[in-house]
Amino acid sequence: MTAIASLSAAELGPLYASRELSPVEVAKDALARIERFEPQVNAFVVRDDKVPLAMAEAAQARWLKGEALGPLDGVPVTIKDNLGVAGWPMRRGSAVASDAPFAADSPAVARLREAGCVFLGKTSMPEYGWKGVGDSPLSGITRNPWDIATGPGGSSSGAAVAAALNLGCIHLGTDGAGSVRIPAAFTGVFGLKPSYGRVPAWPISVMxxxxxxxxxxxxxxxxxxxxxxxxxxxxxxMTAMTGMPPDFTDGLEAGVRGLRIAWSPRLGVDVPVDPEIAALTHSAALAFRELGASVEEVDPGFDDPIDTLMTLWSAGAALALRSAGPEARAQMDPGLVAVAEAGERIDGATYVDVLLNRRNALALHMAQFHARFDLLLTPTLPLPAFSVGRNTPADGAYGEDWTRWTPFTYPFNITQAPAASVPCGLTSAGLPAGLQIVGPYGSDSLVLQAAAALEALRPFPRVDAPIETI
Structure with a gap:
């Protein structure tokens, strides 16, 4: 039989049903590989093997009785450390946060528990998810399995690493300025930022x-x-959608024939793009012509909304640190503290103007753009993964502000539209590149459909164990 380490969630259910494989076998395999790889990649902040083994045993009993809860019963998953899991701490990457068990599951966690999923552990993140790289005062540095001298991006750092190594099949992340798509691009996995409100959140993010x-x-x-x-x-x-979601697997293989697709190699931003990333993403964009879509190179035509982002981002950081005094702040990431202090200086009228007017103006602009184009393609990031322990590449091409190398992701947090990062090849150094697919608000199924079409045409590269190039 195919090695457990290569199986997807979609493949596990039929194997459970035929009794060729059991949830306990799968959980034990995943836990053994976590134990083996964790010293190299440092992707987890909470591990308690008794919990996933008990959940796997319960799932196995249901499958044996013919009473499985659904296709995800017994599927191993991980959860980012800013999401609540009853009985496990939620520290958000902060060494000064309480390590007391959280009282309740967050909504997405509760839905996975109801589906019978097996919780392998909680994954690492930068402190309060404030930046796009994977280190924190709580857990130290998380490393990219494609080359452990490089970082996996963030803030869903450990989730992306676990996905790349198939340490579980589904990994919950969060995305406030690219925090699912950035690490997905750096680690060669698929990452989806759904339309805002499609997936409920609680506690509500400070962002x-x-x-x-x-x-x-x-x-x-x-x-x-x-x-x-x-x-x-x-x-x-209270901000989430109240209707039941569609079946996102329905029509997943329908393809993209007849779609109008825009390709924007720089999103109109004056930013250096690595030549290999440019070539890989351009080739992936043109591949949609092979699939029957029309592809036109065109920029959406908006100015870089970095000021809008940073007004909301720094105010959110200020809220996160509102109760942290000087002693606590001295133990926190200095970059986070600086952003929070900038947020404390924002006046209320400015914040509300950005929240209501400037955000809406960009969303309207993109809605009008999508009246002409069904989808927008961009590179997810302008560069491959760079050295660990840094917020920006050492060559200084993007300065010292991490948002300067992520200009293609955060505009679509502001518009709240669905966007995904799809693996589209490897550089000559063996590092992944990601193509971003953006749809109009509410078109999550279409984004998934386009991603599936590209995946079928150009299967994603895989890494089976951490690679050490030093």
Missing amino acids: GFLAHLGPLTRTVRDAALAMNAIGRPDERD
Whole structure:
């Protein structure tokens, strides 16, 4: 039989049903590989093997009785450390946060528990998810399995690493400025930022309407299966959609024939793009012509909304640190503290103007753009993964501000539209590149459909164990 380490969530259910494989076998395999790889990649902040083994045993009993809860029963998953899991701490990457067990599951976690998933552990993130790289005062440095001298990006750092190594099939992440798509691109996995509100959140993120919650997976179908579960409504989030989600696997292989697709190699931003990333993403964009879509090179035509982002982002950081005094702040990431202090200086009228008017103006602009184009393609990032322990590359090409090398991701947090990062090849150094697919608000199924079409034409590269190049 195919090695457990290569199986997807979609493949596990039929194997459980035929009794060729059991949830306990799968859980033990995943836990053994976590134990083996964790010293190299440092992707987990909470591990308690008794919990996943007990959940796997319960799932196995249901399958044996013919009473499985659904296609995800017994599927191993991980959860980012800013999402609540009853009985496990939620420290958000902060060494000064309480390590007391959290009282309740967050909505997406609750939906996965109801689906019978097996919780392998909680994954690492930078402190309060404030930056796009994978180190924190709590857990140290998380490393990229494609080359452990490089970082996996962030803030869903450990989730992306676990997805790349198939340490579980579904990995919950959050995305406030690219935090699912950035690490997905750096680690060669599929990452989806759904339309805002499609996946309920609680506790509500301090980043408010910027913050989306979505899956990182090795396959597009696994992400669709995850969305079927986590996209269900929850009354604890007053900003979330209240209707039941569609079946995101329905029509997943329908293709893109006849779609009008825009390709923007720089999104109109004056930013250096690595030549290999440019070539790989351009080739992937043109591949949609092979699939029957029209592809036109065109920029959406908006100015870089970095000021809008940073007004909301720094105010959110200020809220996160509101109760942290000087002693606590001295133990926190200095960059986070600086951003929070900038947020404390923002006046209320400015914040509300950005929240209501400037955000809406960009969303309207993109809605009008999508009246002409069904989808927009861009590189997810302008560069491959760079050295660990840094917020920006050492060559100084992007300065010292991490948002300067992520200009293609955060505009679509502001508009709240669905966006995904799809693996589209490797550089000569063996590092992944990601193509970003953006759709109009509410078109999550179409984004998944386009990603699945590209995956079928150009299967994603895989890494089976951490690579050490030093």
